[in-house]
Structures are given as structure tokens and as C-alpha cells.
Amino acid sequence: METYETYLNKVHKWGRIWNLSVAAILIAFPFVVALIFHVKPDGHGLILGLLSTAPVYWAVGFVETFTYIPMLGAGGSYLSFVTGNISNLKLPCALNSLEQAEVKANSDEGEVISTISIAVSSITTTIIIFLGVLLIRPLTPILQKEALAPAFENLVPALFGGLAVVFISRSWKIAVAPAIVMLILFIFIPALNAHTVGVVVPFSVLFTLGVSRLMYKKGLLD
Numbered sequence: 607m608e609t610y611e612t613y614l615n616k617v618h619k620w621g622r623i624w625n626l627s628v629a630a631i632l633i634a635f636p637f638v639v640a641l642i643f644h645v646k647p648d649g650h651g652l653i654l655g656l657l658s659t660a661p662v663y664w665a666v667g668f669v670e671t672f673t674y675i676p677m678l679g680a681g682g683s684y685l686s687f688v689t690g691n692i693s694n695l696k697l698p699c700a701l702n703s704l705e706q707a708e709v710k711a712n713s714d715e716g717e718v719i720s721t722i723s724i725a726v727s728s729i730t731t732t733i734i735i736f737l738g739v740l741l742i743r744p745l746t747p748i749l750q751k752e753a754l755a756p757a758f759e760n761l762v763p764a765l766f767g768g769l770a771v772v773f774i775s776r777s778w779k780i781a782v783a784p785a786i787v788m789l790i791l792f793i794f795i796p797a798l799n800a801h802t803v804g805v806v807v808p809f810s811v812l813f814t815l816g817v818s819r820l821m822y823k824k825g826l827l828d
Contacts, residue, residue, distance in 0.1 A: 610714055614680060617721070621684030628688050669808035677701065677711050681721030689728040693807045694762070698769050699727040705773075779827060784814045 640646055674692060675683045678700055686696040700711075703723035709715040748754075774781040788810060792798050798806060821827050 614717075617681045617684065621680065624688055625684060666805055666808070669805075669812075673808040673811050677720075678724065679711060679717040679720040681717060682724045685721065685724045685728060689724075689731070691731070695727055695731060696724050698766070699723050701773070702769065777827075779821065780814065780818050783817045784810055787813060 636647075670692070674686065674697065677697065678686055678692075682696070682700055686692045689696070700720045700723050703719050704711055704716055707715065707719050709719060711720065749758075774785075788806075791806070818827070
């Protein structure tokens with residue numbers, strides 16, 4: 607009978623294999639394109655582009671690693687970093703599954719449930735994308751109707767609004783300070799948008815942890 611330790615060893619083994627394989631494919635893509643089309647990038651422009659963007663992604667990658675892994679577990683983290691879209695899909699799915707199962711993320715049960723939920727989310731996303739590619743042409747006239755525009759504009763707020771109600775209702779005292787800080791940031795710094803979520807989410811998590819610890823020491827949490 608396979609033990610939990612054996613299971614984790616397999617998770618780390620295959621997780622490393624797939625993550626390194628995907629990283630190699632992503633890195634190889636521009637070189638393959640250059641070989642196929644017999645072109646090469648402008649060296650000066652490439653260096654300038656990397657200097658302006660690479661440090662941001664390095665910082666985000668470092669912070670996300672230490673932010674997401676405690677919440678997603680080993681298997682869930684490997685799957686999430688391969689399939690992507692963590693903050694919008696994988697993380698809410700895993701947290702909701704843990705909530706429904708009434709287990710903690712750092713428990714043995716939480717590790718398994720998080721991995722299964724993220725795997726199902728990845729499969730579901732892949733199927734939906736596949737169907738979307740097949741049906742995009744016949745559905746385009748319908749989706750572009752003016753009457754449906756408000757629905758698409760509010761899709762993401764509706765999704766996260768529903769999740770927020772569940773988690774805020776559990777610990778509303780903890781949620782007050784992060785909610786106020788995020789509102790202030792997005793109101794007074796218009797540059798913050800969907801493209802900066804990789805920085806904003808880890809920052810908000812660390813800020814929430816700090817505030818929660820301070821409130822706990824002050825005896826403000828039940």
C-alpha cells in the first residue's frame with residue numbers, strides 16, 4: 607500500500623520533470639521561431655526590453671513562490687505553475703474546495719484536495735478553451751451583441767465578489783484593513799490593473815498576514 611510519503615515523493619519527482627520541461631519549451635520558443643523564419647532579434651532592443659521587464663518578473667516569481675505554495679500545497683503548486691492563471695482560477699478553486707471539505711491547506715488531506723481541485727480546474731479550462739476555439743466563428747455574431755456587453759464587463763467582478771462574500775464573512779475583522787488598503791491603492795494609483803496582479807496579490811497576502819498577526823497579539827481576534 608502506497609504511503610503518503612511515497613505519494614509526495616512522486617509528486618515532487620513528476621512536478622519537477624514537468625515544470626522543467628515546460629520552462630525549457632517556453633525558453634526554446636523564440637529560438638525556434640527565429641530558426642523557422644530565418645530572423646534574429648535586435649540585440650540592443652532585446653537587452654533594453656529585458657532590463658525593463660525581467661526584474662519585475664523575477665521579483666514576482668520569487669514572491670509568488672513563497673505566497674502560493676503554502677496555500678496550494680506541493681501537487682497543486684506544480685500543476686498551477688505549469689498551467690498558469692493561478693490568481694484568477696487555480697487559487698480560488700483550491701481555496702473553495704478546502705473550504706467545502708473543511709480542511710486546512712497545510713494538512714495531508716488539504717494537500718490531496720488542493721491537487722485534485724486544481725487538476726479538475728485545469729482540465730475544465732482546457733476543455734472550455736478547446737470548445738471556444740471550435741465555436742468562436744459561429745458564436746462571434748452572438749457574443750458581439752451590444753446587449754451582452756455589460757455581462758462580459760462584470761464577469762470577473764461577479765466571480766470574485768461571490769468568493770469574497772464567503773471568505774470575508776468568516777473573518778470580517780481580518781478583511782477590513784486589506785480591503786481598505788486595496789481600495790486606496792486602486793483609486794489613487796490608476797496604473798494598477800489586471801497586468802499588475804502578480805505584484806498586487808502577493809503584496810496583499812503579506813499585508814494581510816502582518817495585520818492578522820498584529821491583531822492576534824492585541825487580542826482583537828476571537
